[in-house]
Amino acid sequence: MGSFAALIVAGGSGSRFGGSVPKQYETLGRLPIIRRAVNAFLAAKDCCALQVVIGAGQEVHYASAMRGLDALPPVPGGETRQESVRRGLDALSPHAPEFVLIHDAARPLVSSDIIASVAAVLKQGAEAVVPLLPVSDSLRQMNGGLVGDAIPRDWVCRVQTPQGFLYAGIREAHARFAGGGATDDIALAERAGMKIIAVAGEEANIKVTTESDLAFAERLVGGKADIRTGGGFDVHRFTAGDHVWLCGIRIPHACGLEGHSDADAGLHALTDAILGAVAAGDIGQHFPPSDPKWKHAASRLFLAHAAELVKQRGGTILHCDITIICEAPKIGPHRGAMRASVAEILELDIGRVSVKATTTEGLGFTGRSEGLAAQATATIRLPT
Numbered sequence: 563m564g565s566f567a568a569l570i571v572a573g574g575s576g577s578r579f580g581g582s583v584p585k586q587y588e589t590l591g592r593l594p595i596i597r598r599a600v601n602a603f604l605a606a607k608d609c610c611a612l613q614v615v616i617g618a619g620q621e622v623h624y625a626s627a628m629r630g631l632d633a634l635p636p637v638p639g640g641e642t643r644q645e646s647v648r649r650g651l652d653a654l655s656p657h658a659p660e661f662v663l664i665h666d667a668a669r670p671l672v673s674s675d676i677i678a679s680v681a682a683v684l685k686q687g688a689e690a691v692v693p694l695l696p697v698s699d700s701l702r703q704m705n706g707g708l709v710g711d712a713i714p715r716d717w718v719c720r721v722q723t724p725q726g727f728l729y730a731g732i733r734e735a736h737a738r739f740a741g742g743g744a745t746d747d748i749a750l751a752e753r754a755g756m757k758i759i760a761v762a763g764e765e766a767n768i769k770v771t772t773e774s775d776l777a778f779a780e781r782l783v784g785g786k787a788d789i790r791t792g793g794g795f796d797v798h799r800f801t802a803g804d805h806v807w808l809c810g811i812r813i814p815h816a817c818g819l820e821g822h823s824d825a826d827a828g829l830h831a832l833t834d835a836i837l838g839a840v841a842a843g844d845i846g847q848h849f850p851p852s853d854p855k856w857k858h859a860a861s862r863l864f865l866a867h868a869a870e871l872v873k874q875r876g877g878t879i880l881h882c883d884i885t886i887i888c889e890a891p892k893i894g895p896h897r898g899a900m901r902a903s904v905a906e907i908l909e910l911d912i913g914r915v916s917v918k919a920t921t922t923e924g925l926g927f928t929g930r931s932e933g934l935a936a937q938a939t940a941t942i943r944l945p946t
């Protein structure tokens with residue numbers, strides 16, 4: 563034995579900007595906050611059952627955030643956190659776990675190390691285990707808005723979850739002290755006279771309650787991202803006409819460009835660069851020139867499709883860089899419009915879009931103005 567059940571408390575109803583989605587269902591690095599917390603426990607080899615307690619009316623949010631995960635059916639929470647935990651503990655009784663780890667869904671960055679260390683101390687015979695962190699800032703009392711006396715730092719510490727217990731012991735404490743307003747389970751363990759053992763908490767195991775917490779958590783998650791760069795290259799031949807399309811901009815010219823679509827080599831090269839970054843084939847695979855559907859198509863559709871594939875993977879386009887290779891038309895006068903056009907299609911800040919131009923000094927097919935070429939790179943971030 564020695565396995566534990568995980569009880570995740572997700573009953574909060576607080577939302578951002580007064581929106582309708584409670585915070586624990588908001589995304590962090592493209593994954594719902596609650597899903598990140600749950601994943602950490604499901605990955606632990608000794609976790610035998612996982613129960614989530616949710617708030618009233620959160621069933622739809624829950625189903626969407628937890629799709630495909632191996633959890634017990636959610637239990638509706640109560641008026642208080644304490645009551646919610648009690649209901650979750652009751653729901654676990656058919657599984658008769660030896661230990662239970664109780665965790666707040668609002669701590670999505672809980673690590674496998676902290677879960678393992680809480681579980682290990684329980685297995686050594688502890689009744690109750692709590693992760694604690696020291697306080698590094700100086701502390702002061704506040705007296706009616708005024709700065710009061712200093713509080714010695716070694717008098718206080720920060721309390722985190724998961725908190726671990728003998729299942730039977732904490733269930734009994736919840737039954738005995740039902741109706742109270744305990745803000746965590748260690749408080750009840752203390753009232754029940756259990757001996758509480760501390761383990762080291764982690765700075766990254768933050769509770770996401772404010773906008774700035776979420777921004778901080780995003781930075782922590784982003785630091786672990788999978789960053790990739792893809793490259794693309796395209797050529798189109800000059801033909802009779804009076805304009806060319808480049809990076810979504812119509813540029814008057816002494817001739818046109820030949821192609822099945824609008825022959826926008828800049829957008830084609832960039833589309834291939836993005837497809838390359840997610841290893842999703844090439845533009846010809848997604849939009850075969852043999853398909854009459856794409857005749858005279860605006861190439862912005864191709865680029866938007868590639869961007870959508872990145873989005874579906876939970877990724878973000880960080881930067882793109884396009885180089886147009888030709889003797890004419892002159893690119894400089896249109897550079898700003900071309901950058902703005904690509905930024906608009908990719909929903910990017912224009913500062914993340916670069917458009918450059920060069921010639922081949924009269925050499926080769928571009929030097930002889932038989933056609934023009936474009937090459938591009940795209941850098942993206944995918945979730946790990």
Ligand code: MG
Pocket residue numbers: 796797798821825826827830
């Ligand atoms: Mg092309």
